[in-house]
Amino acid sequence: MAGALLSTPNRVSLERLVQVAKERGYTAQGEMFSVADMAKLAQETLGCQAELLCGGLGGPNRDGVLQHLITGHPLLIPYDEDFNHEPCQKKGHKAHWAVSAGVLIGVQNVPSPGYIEDSELPGLFHPVPGAPHQPPSFPEESSPGAIFLLSKQGKSWHYQLWDYSQVRDSNLQLTDFSPARAADGRVYVVPAGGVKAGLCGQALLLSPQEGSHQLGLGHLPQLNPAH
Template sequence: MWPASALSSIDAFSRGHCLLHAANDMIQPAQAPPPPPPPTPPPPIFASLPSQVSKFSSTTRAKKLSPYELQQSASKNAKSFDEQVAEACQMLKPVLELDGNLLQPRTHHYVYCSSRHAHGLLQDGPQCGLVALTMAMTALNPSGIISTLTILDKARSKGVTKHGEMFSAQALADLANDFCTLAKAKEETIAMVDSSDILNNPVELMNFFIADEKSLLLVPYDSDFNQHPCVKEGKRAHWAILLGFVLTASADKETESIDCQQINENVSLLNNGAVNANFWAKSESSELKVLARQGKSLRLFLFDPRTLWTSNYNLKAWEPTQEDERHYVLPDGGISEGLKGKLVKLMLKARNK
């Protein structure tokens, strides 16, 4: 056994050693807490979206819709004829207000349309003239619809186009005569005429539409970015079909008694026999627009006829490059000879008239 004095010495040493450790702990600085873990990387951009979204995005980039699928999709969303007429007249309001001619508190739009069967049709490539002709053929004879591809094949066989381009009003009139297979009880007139004889004369323009059962005009013009007529010397040559006209006038006792079918409080469709061109021409407050369709939109447009004529008459300066000449068919003299000052007149009338 250890002597008592030895045990006492060991005990004192142990207590001193513990006190030394405690002192060392007290004088050492406290250690800093460990740093936080680094942030996790952000998730992929499509990670928070449903899986079908990313799948849809990849498939739509890979799949190109055919012209038929595009047309079907657009047609499903197209508005009715009455809705399109009302929308076109509504879009006309700020133009008339800026013009300053119609400042009356109450104005009304009176619409005359030769045929509601000229439904909107979208073009695929440079086919505006052939699409306009397709719409015209459908309007004249709804039971015998002809496709744009059928007209394109015929035009290629005649050597007047390669991809659907149509730089000759006479060639388009000839194509119309090739496809005009109407009912035997009717007769038709299809011809290329001088645009100034109709577009520059409001009375002649109205009388053209109301004179026969169905009267339509195919008009080449310069198309601006919004498809309205512009003057760019033919660099944006385009085709439209004219279906009728819209008269905007102050609502008074004379106009309110006219035979028409009301679409809404501001728009009415004039019935057959209700239009007197001389009456409207004498009205100083009336404003005349033409009702048009063209192949870059399914909606109806309202064009100023004189602005349209100015655009038509400036189709002169487009000069093809050697590359264009290999891809397009142009008449002798270019578009100045083929389109400037020209339009195609289509009329369907009863033989007993």
Template structure:
């Protein structure tokens, strides 16, 4: 993983030194259809639980709870409820934060440095990096670490369900992307997906989950 991160940093012209790198080992898990949120739950399970979680079982559980129809997860609150159900309180403490990455920056950085994982919705660009599409490309990522360059710029280490490759994203860019989730893609018919009352601005915007293993 360090070699993969180092190669990405070389492409971005970011200096990556182990003394300024904090991360967990998190294995990729590709999504099937619109199951990006479920895929990152599987990543967590593959990396931290004795028994792996499967997309098939997660889909059935989330459908049974009326959280989703096809695997889409447009509510951070529903993601938290699903995680608590399948992970159990014996494995992880989950906190639903609603003030956004900008307000919570110091808190998030300190929590990641002390072992936290973050589940965050954002807009995904063609290369899966954060972008600003007003929520039309809403997607889920798992943040498993961070690095600081020589100029104290913070980069977050990310996995998401459409690629096996690691993302190295500027903190500010993910923060802005998370804060711009306002509109549902008009191609996503309400009859085909579970969309919270008030839309994705209520369900996703400026929200994320912070997960810490229970010791």
């Protein structure tokens, strides 16, 4: 899904992704409990830039994440998946990956030049592709329901709008390996330090390689490293 959003020249099949991940020792069954390994897999197979974000989606990292999404580049987020694919808090027992393809931000005023109003939904504005535009002023982090991520989990048929704070909180509590998986007799690749070290408070910002023909903000520095 992220490769499609990046418009990579060559589509990479799921089978190829799993094959490379197994060859590199990142996975045994298709699981991926390391954001760092996911970054290396994305760079090798999609030919993109993959920036590892540590320290969670909130605080000083929030504006960088929002600016990345406004630019039109995907975000990969590990989180606990509820029965309806939305974020929940199960201490990592339901850990899955989601891709965010955009963001919906509630603002008080009409955005500055560079945005166009949706033809079907009055009050909804989109950045004009290729046109210079200033990102809107982001709501305070304490404002509930002001920011939503347009996200999709692999088993879902449709994109959903998830409250940013719920995604942030789900991502921050990935600490334990699922007891059900631990007891199923199968072998899984879990990084040193477990699920907490591999997933908790981490995400990936994917963008095209510098020098490509696509428009974007380019290379973002690693944000708030935990180590």
